[in-house]
Amino acid sequence: MTSGSHQLAVTQAGNRLVVKVGSSLVTNDGQGVDHNAVAQWARQIAELRHLGKEIVMVSSGAIAEGMVRLGWTRRPTEMHELQAAAAVGQMGLAQAYENAFAPHNLRTAQILLTHEDLADRVRYLNARSTLFALLRFGVVPIVNENDTVSTDEIKVGDNDTLAALVTNLVEADTLIILTDQSGLYDRDPRQHPHAQLIALAAADEPSLESMAGGAGSHIGKGGMLTKVLAAQRAARSGANTVIASGREMNVLVRLAQGESIGTTLTAKQPVWSARQQWMADHLRLRGRLTLDDGAIKALLVDGKSLLPVGVKAVEGLFEKGDLVACVDRAGQECARGLINYSSGDTRRIMGQPSQKIIDILGEADESELIHRDNLVIMNRAQANPT
Numbered sequence: 001m002t003s004g005s006h007q008l009a010v011t012q013a014g015n016r017l018v019v020k021v022g023s024s025l026v027t028n029d030g031q032g033v034d035h036n037a038v039a040q041w042a043r044q045i046a047e048l049r050h051l052g053k054e055i056v057m058v059s060s061g062a063i064a065e066g067m068v069r070l071g072w073t074r075r076p077t078e079m080h081e082l083q084a085a086a087a088v089g090q091m092g093l094a095q096a097y098e099n100a101f102a103p104h105n106l107r108t109a110q111i112l113l114t115h116e117d118l119a120d121r122v123r124y125l126n127a128r129s130t131l132f133a134l135l136r137f138g139v140v141p142i143v144n145e146n147d148t149v150s151t152d153e154i155k156v157g158d159n160d161t162l163a164a165l166v167t168n169l170v171e172a173d174t175l176i177i178l179t180d181q182s183g184l185y186d187r188d189p190r191q192h193p194h195a196q197l198i199a200l201a202a203a204d205e206p207s208l209e210s211m212a213g214g215a216g217s218h219i220g221k222g223g224m225l226t227k228v229l230a231a232q233r234a235a236r237s238g239a240n241t242v243i244a245s246g247r248e249m250n251v252l253v254r255l256a257q258g259e260s261i262g263t264t265l266t267a268k269q270p271v272w273s274a275r276q277q278w279m280a281d282h283l284r285l286r287g288r289l290t291l292d293d294g295a296i297k298a299l300l301v302d303g304k305s306l307l308p309v310g311v312k313a314v315e316g317l318f319e320k321g322d323l324v325a326c327v328d329r330a331g332q333e334c335a336r337g338l339i340n341y342s343s344g345d346t347r348r349i350m351g352q353p354s355q356k357i358i359d360i361l362g363e364a365d366e367s368e369l370i371h372r373d374n375l376v377i378m379n380r381a382q383a384n385p386t
């Protein structure tokens with residue numbers, strides 16, 4: 001991990017970038033869409049397009065802009081009021097981006113997503129094809145969460161996470177999170193005047209989460225922690241993340257030219273296949289299987305399938321083909337996968353050798369509970385249970 005200035009051309013090589021701008025930037029700390037700021041980003045993105053880069057924007061600010069348009073001074077707590085504010089404010093966002101890109105002869109497209117859109121494989125692939133088509137047509141997609149229909153069960157929850165999911169969806173090389181702070185500091189800079197900016201670190205560096213621990217601004221949803229977690233998520237598809245101030249002059253162009261601004265969190269884990277990535281990006285799973293130590297070793301060390309004999313407990317209501325988590329005795333997720341049996345059948349065959357499935361259920365479609373082709377390892381560290 002390095003602090004202070006450090007030259008690193010991570011984004012220079014990147015050809016597809018996801019740029020996320022937070023609510024406090026977009027709405028100038030909640031005062032309504034900052035047209036000047038939006039115009040600056042549009043100018044820079046137009047320049048990047050000329051350099052041959054493809055850009056997807058993830059923009060927050062719908063709720064903050066909606067509040068201004070409706071004359072509300074305090075953020076509501078009721079879900080339907082938040083949803084109403086988002087519906088009103090999203091018009092302002094769309095208008096602002098369309099107007100700002102028009103002088104550069106660039107079209108924008110509005111993409112509103114919920115977690116459910118990304119969790120369903122067919123809808124995920126549809127969203128992906130549409131985004132790729134838009135990029136091919138030279139359009140700049142502007143993504144936000146579909147706040148108007150998002151309830152707790154189906155929402156992503158914050159746009160840092162959404163931006164990471166979009167990064168994985170479009171296989172971007174770099175995720176740039178623009179915020180109202182200069183980057184990630186080793187301590188909260190608002191309380192510690194000597195806090196040091198982290199210029200470069202591996203996204204999976206364990207100490208980052210505690211450094212980022214504090215709360216964020218009162219306007220947006222995510223603090224630094226959601227940004228660090230987003231960087232970890234983006235790193236799983238091989239993307240680097242930059243967290244930088246959106247108020248820094250020409251920040252996007254300078255980053256794309258390889259200048260080091262803010263914090264760069266690099267990806268170094270092995271890259272997953274698109275299908276494994278899709279499984280790993282689910283925020284909510286249908287069920288949980290508690291595994292014994294033998295099964296954990298079989299999955300994590302030996303790369304084997306999960307058999308019913310290694311399952312100690314089953315939670316949740318799921319169908320054949322649903323995505324479930326595999327946890328250790330402490331409840332820590334070590335893998336996840338698409339299960340071959342419903343929750344009812346899994347409860348009946350758990351702890352039993354595979355040859356007994358036919359006696360218990362009357363039929364045996366598969367001898368594995370989760371085939372290794374349908375499994376993704378989430379945490380290899382648990383391979384040596386103590």
Ligand code: GLU
Pocket residue numbers: 022023059060061062063064086144145147157158159160220221222
């Ligand atoms: N989707 C929300 C909005 O546009 C913002 C969520 C966030 O800032 O993380 O207001």
